[in-house]
Amino acid sequence: MSDPLDDADCVDPHLHATLPAPTRRGFLKSAGAATGALATALPGAPVAAAPADAAPPPPAPRPASPPRRITLTVNGARHELLVEPRVTLLDALREHLALYGTKKGCDRGQCGACTVLVDGRRINSCLTLAVMQEDRAITTIEGLGQPGALHAMQAAFIEHDAFQCGYCTPGQICSAVALLQEARDGQASAVSADLRQPAALSDDEIRERMSGNLCRCGAYPNIVTAVRVVAAIRPVA
Numbered sequence: 001m002s003d004p005l006d007d008a009d010c011v012d013p014h015l016h017a018t019l020p021a022p023t024r025r026g027f028l029k030s031a032g033a034a035t036g037a038l039a040t041a042l043p044g045a046p047v048a049a050a051p052a053d054a055a056p057p058p059p060a061p062r063p064a065s066p067p068r069r070i071t072l073t074v075n076g077a078r079h080e081l082l083v084e085p086r087v088t089l090l091d092a093l094r095e096h097l098a099l100y101g102t103k104k105g106c107d108r109g110q111c112g113a114c115t116v117l118v119d120g121r122r123i124n125s126c127l128t129l130a131v132m133q134e135d136r137a138i139t140t141i142e143g144l145g146q147p148g149a150l151h152a153m154q155a156a157f158i159e160h161d162a163f164q165c166g167y168c169t170p171g172q173i174c175s176a177v178a179l180l181q182e183a184r185d186g187q188a189s190a191v192s193a194d195l196r197q198p199a200a201l202s203d204d205e206i207r208e209r210m211s212g213n214l215c216r217c218g219a220y221p222n223i224v225t226a227v228r229v230v231a232a233i234r235p236v237a
């Protein structure tokens with residue numbers, strides 16, 4: 001009985017006929033390719049040169065800057081803080097001064113939850129550094145009014161049910177307060193019909209001027225009502 005592994009018995013004679021005969025040149029080429037692949041896979045093996053169009057390596061991380069002592073004036077009170085220069089005003093307010101009314105939504109200037117007033121102008125506190133705001137008057141929602149002595153805008157938001165979860169509300173109110181002053185100063189918006197005249201605060205104007213403050217609960221109709229009611233106390237135009 002023949003060995004089942006014997007070539008003569010198990011190789012298809014038709015297949016055998018189609019295979020090229022092995023040559024010395026072919027053997028040396030395939031052996032060289034296999035040796036090269038093995039060498040690059042071994043630890044410590046020389047690294048092949050990168051192709052000319054390969055992306056450059058990322059820059060090495062820079063060492064952290066040492067903390068700086070700064071003074072912030074928030075809601076009329078001066079505070080000394082020791083902060084790294086990279087700390088945002090938002091994080092300084094929340095993490096260093098425990099003013100949690102200012103909310104962190106996106107942390108990248110898209111939602112308006114972190115809006116505060118700096119020298120009376122609204123800014124996204126997540127987009128500015130605390131070290132840039134020395135010698136400025138910073139007002140947060142805590143500084144606009146107090147329980148029992150609310151700002152007119154805070155009272156209007158409550159009266160007109162202009163919030164649901166309330167997460168966006170401090171930013172909405174700070175933004176609305178600044179909006180009224182901007183309109184009184186004659187600043188136009190993208191929907192103002194006449195750029196040279198102070199615009200009356202129509203609902204369209206209010207919606208446009210509040211468009212940087214997002215509300216996931218969709219309380220927009222009541223927010224517009226609250227702003228309109230406060231604007232009517234001291235008409236813009």
Ligand code: FES
Nearest residue numbers: 105106107112126
């Ligand atoms: S947290 Fe600043 S804009 Fe969203």
Ligand code: FES
Nearest residue numbers: 164166215216217
């Ligand atoms: S009230 Fe909930 S996000 Fe505005």
